[in-house]
Amino acid sequence: MEMIRASELVYEYEQRDDEGNVVGMNRALDEIELDVRPGQFVVILGHNGSGKSTLAKHMNAILVPTGGTMWVNGRDTKDPRELMNVRQSAGMVFQNPDNQIIGTVVEEDVGFGPENLGVPTEEIWRRVEDGLRAVGMIEYRAHSPNKLSGGQKQRVAIAGVIAMEPECIVLDEPTAMLDPDGRKEVLRTVQELRKRKNVTVILITHYMEEAIDADAIYVMEGGRVVMQGTPREIFGRVDELKRYRLDVPQVTMLAEELRRRGLDIPRGILRREELVEAICRLS
Amino acid sequence: MSIKLEHVNYIYSAGTAYEKQALKDVSLEILPGQFVGVIGHTGSGKSTLIQHLNGLVKANSGVIYYNGENIYADGYDMKSLRGQVGLVFQYPEHQLFEEDVLSDVCFGPKNQGLSKEDCEKRAFEALELVGFPEKYYHQSPFELSGGQKRRAAIAGVLAMKPKVLVLDEPTAGLDPAGRDDILDQVKYLHDQTGITVVLVSHSMEDIARYVERIIVMNRGEKMFDGTPKEVFAHYEELEQVGLAAPQVTYVMHDLKARGIPVDTTATTVEEAAEEICRALKR
Amino acid sequence: MIREITIGQYYPADSFIHRLDPRVKIVCTLLFLISLFIQNSLLGYLIATVFLAFVIHASKVPFKFIIKGLKAIILLLMFTVVMNLFLTKDGAVLVRFWIFQITEGGLKLSVFMAVRLIYLIIGSSLMTLTTTPNALTDGIESLLRPLNKFRVPVHEVAMIMSIALRFIPILLEETDKIMKAQIARGADLESGNILQRTKAMVPVLVPLFVSAFRRANDLALAMEARCYFGGEGRTKMKPLLYRRQDYLAYAFVAAYVVVAFVVGRFVPFHIWIF
Incomplete structure (x- = not known):
């Protein structure tokens, strides 16, 4: 069974004029098909306004489809009785590190989700410890979130989701507001988690470098999925990516540029070592 | 139009438990018409540094000269300095407040005491310079897209006709295309008007593509100051302090290590491709 | 400037006071404040001082940190002192110049008022300094729970x-x-x-x-x-669970309130006008 599955998913909202009258419908998501299997690492790419965040919000039933269906762990997100289960199954981490931390002490924030789920007190403590350990923030358990760096705050947010013991974590542009150090820190944490907990990870981002290790990449544009494939397949189509206002890792760009200048370099180079190897083979 | 810092020191919350030296003996000079990049990671002092340039933050010791005049001297006209050295903060769209874009952009010139007509003339010019679409001039700034909001906010500073434009991470939070748009626009602005630009960024790749000079800040100190090629030649030291040279620089060094006779100073994709082709065709 | 206000701030430390149930701290702080206001004698204030000093010591919060909270009320404090000093006309006149005069009663009242205000601030900052904001809201929530019945x-x-x-x-x-x-x-x-x-x-x-x-x-x-x-x-x-230490704290504070009240009222002990 798929962890997350969308079939003909459509999301429309009313467009209103200044007086509040409905003047038309806006289609934010258009016939989305998505299959994420348990344990997979799936990246959804797209520029701002491409619909990727709207899609993410469907995975947590913050939004429900106006057409088609979204299943999370086999549960239809439209079913109000499943709301709690859906939100517990697919934990969500948001973009702004400050605006998703509720607690005034790190450990209390991590405990917030389990508290809502009605988990018994001793079990909450175990889960909080476990969550904080999983993101490497255990030594900050008694700190105020305000004094942490952006990357650390995001790790706390991830721990808060882990403590709810979800099968799947949806990260909605978790690195967009971070500096390069913070970005690396968060991505490393996510990779660690995948290894240790075997959870399904869906990462929504506009940084291509973060997609290199993905099992599958979906590229969105105008509310549709316009490209789909492995990183190598996707990064081999540089011109198309540029057309969707995305950008390609510098190494891939350099490989593309060299090929354009007539050098025999394979498509879809992702890493520095691969490029160096390919160039050395030519000399 | 030059800005000169001499032995500037700045200490945060002096005398409390949170005391922190944000700038340590920083001396530098920014010359008219330069396109300068300031790089360093969070807490390196780069944001504090640029807030000194228009007198928003006052150094604990050291002197800053604007056009040879000491800005800390008694009776120095700070307000006029702030008009000359325009500072665009990180997420500048967070300071938009007027009912429509045009009035918001007029806020700066209005504070400079210009007439309504002159303010609007300045605003039109500024909005055009940042490539802001005319059809949105009378819209509420809160209804714009992220990229447009940012343009409007930058125009708000440009409308003051500064001689120096200082931008603190103007691309933070934008997507790649939005980032390129803004940086291209700044570059265009620099080429068109000859304005001095100081660009703060975390991204080595961005910096390498646009600027002629890089100042690297680390723990409140100026670590390097030179052309991109000079600075990135120190890529190993940069790495030690948690910064990195552009990816292509590493590729070039790797190639050289593998015995391919390339010059390792390339900092952009184009330069690198050029150099690799040259080395291979020899 | 805003950062210097310590009222409402939490000072992390591991002390007996920190470990107390927030309800105990809220109730005891209220008791302490009440005890200050029913107090009107030198001896009573001395007992309050000893009590406060003991609690400050037990809280492991540096004294310097607690004093900082007073900065915020310095204006109010000066205002109260000046008003009481010059406007109270009670007892013998101690100093007189131009249209102002300071009476014994005025001096006494203004000194006691100042002490009261200072202790009041120290007492309530001690509560917030030793209780995380979350624990504090938990405590308030629990204490106010009976109000749930009134919707x-x-x-x-x-x-x-x-x-x-x-x-x-x-x-x-x-x-x-x-x-x-x-x-x-x-x-x-x-x-x-x-x-x-x-x-x-x-x-x-x-x-x-x-x-x-x-x-x-x-x-x-x-x-x-x-x-x-x-x-x-x-x-x-x-x-929130009451433990032995919490009952102990209740008993201790209750004892203080009673002792301070009884001793302050009935033991005659005066120095000069106080």
């Missing part, structure tokens, strides 16, 4: 309080940033009369409100995403 949304109010506590420092920092940004655009936030200054704050307040609403919206989403559906069915990570 007062106690859980919701407590949640709002704790969120406010979390966001106040963030919004303060944001205010600072917006002010700087508008000053950089030539805004003059410091000169002019009250009307002009209020008007000059519009460019700061509008963005601040916009940002606060955006944050509130984001936070609401994040809370929903983490399965928050209001107070019903929630468990507590840190449930």
Whole structure:
């Protein structure tokens, strides 16, 4: 069974004029098909306004489809009785590190989700410890979130989701507001988690470098999925990516540029070592 | 139009438990018409540094000269300095407040005491310079897209006709295309008007593509100051302090290590491709 | 400047006081404040001083840190002292110059008032310094729970309080940033009369409100995403349970209140006019 599955998913909202009258419908998501299997690492790419965040919000039933269906762990997100289960199954981490931390002490924030789920007190403590350990923030358990760096705050947010013991974590542009150090820190944490907990990870981002290790990449544009494939397949189509206002890792760009200048370099180079190897083979 | 810092020191919350030296003996000079990049990671002092340039933050010791005049001297006209050295903060769209874009952009010139007509003339010019679409001039700034909001906010500073434009991470939070748009626009602005630009960024790749000079800040100190090629030649030291040279620089060094006779100073994709082709065709 | 106010701040340490149940600290602080106001003798204040000194010592919060909280009320303090000193006409006149006179009663009242205010601030800062904001709201929530019967949304109010506590420092920092940004655009936030200054704050307040609403919206989403559906069915990570030390603390404070009251009232002990 798929962890997350969308079939003909459509999301429309009313467009209103200044007086509040409905003047038309806006289609934010258009016939989305998505299959994420348990344990997979799936990246959804797209520029701002491409619909990727709207899609993410469907995975947590913050939004429900106006057409088609979204299943999370086999549960239809439209079913109000499943709301709690859906939100517990697919934990969500948001973009702004400050605006998703509720607690005034790190450990209390991590405990917030389990508290809502009605988990018994001793079990909450175990889960909080476990969550904080999983993101490497255990030594900050008694700190105020305000004094942490952006990357650390995001790790706390991830721990808060882990403590709810979800099968799947949806990260909605978790690195967009971070500096390069913070970005690396968060991505490393996510990779660690995948290894240790075997959870399904869906990462929504506009940084291509973060997609290199993905099992599958979906590229969105105008509310549709316009490209789909492995990183190598996707990064081999540089011109198309540029057309969707995305950008390609510098190494891939350099490989593309060299090929354009007539050098025999394979498509879809992702890493520095691969490029160096390919160039050395030519000399 | 030059800005000169001499032995500037700045200490945060002096005398409390949170005391922190944000700038340590920083001396530098920014010359008219330069396109300068300031790089360093969070807490390196780069944001504090640029807030000194228009007198928003006052150094604990050291002197800053604007056009040879000491800005800390008694009776120095700070307000006029702030008009000359325009500072665009990180997420500048967070300071938009007027009912429509045009009035918001007029806020700066209005504070400079210009007439309504002159303010609007300045605003039109500024909005055009940042490539802001005319059809949105009378819209509420809160209804714009992220990229447009940012343009409007930058125009708000440009409308003051500064001689120096200082931008603190103007691309933070934008997507790649939005980032390129803004940086291209700044570059265009620099080429068109000859304005001095100081660009703060975390991204080595961005910096390498646009600027002629890089100042690297680390723990409140100026670590390097030179052309991109000079600075990135120190890529190993940069790495030690948690910064990195552009990816292509590493590729070039790797190639050289593998015995391919390339010059390792390339900092952009184009330069690198050029150099690799040259080395291979020899 | 805003950062220097310690009222409402938490000072992390591992002390007997820190470990007490927040309800104990709230109730005992109230008791202490009441004891100050029914107190009117030198001996009573001496006992209060000993009690306070003991609690400060037990809290492991540096004295310097506690004193900082007083900075915020220094104006109020001076105002009260001056008013009491010159306006109370009671007993023999001690000093007289021009139209002012200081009476024995005035001196006594102003000194006692000052001590009262200072102890009041120290007492309540001690509570907030040793209790995390969350524990504090938990305590208030638990103490106010009986009001639930009267349809007062106690859980919701407590949640709002704790969120406010979390966001106040963030919004303060944001205010600072917006002010700087508008000053950089030539805004003059410091000169002019009250009307002009209020008007000059519009460019700061509008963005601040916009940002606060955006944050509130984001936070609401994040809370929903983490399965928050209001107070019903929630468990507590840190449930409030009275332990032996809490009963001890109650007994100790109750003893203090009684002793201070009885001794202060009935043991005659005076030095000069006090």
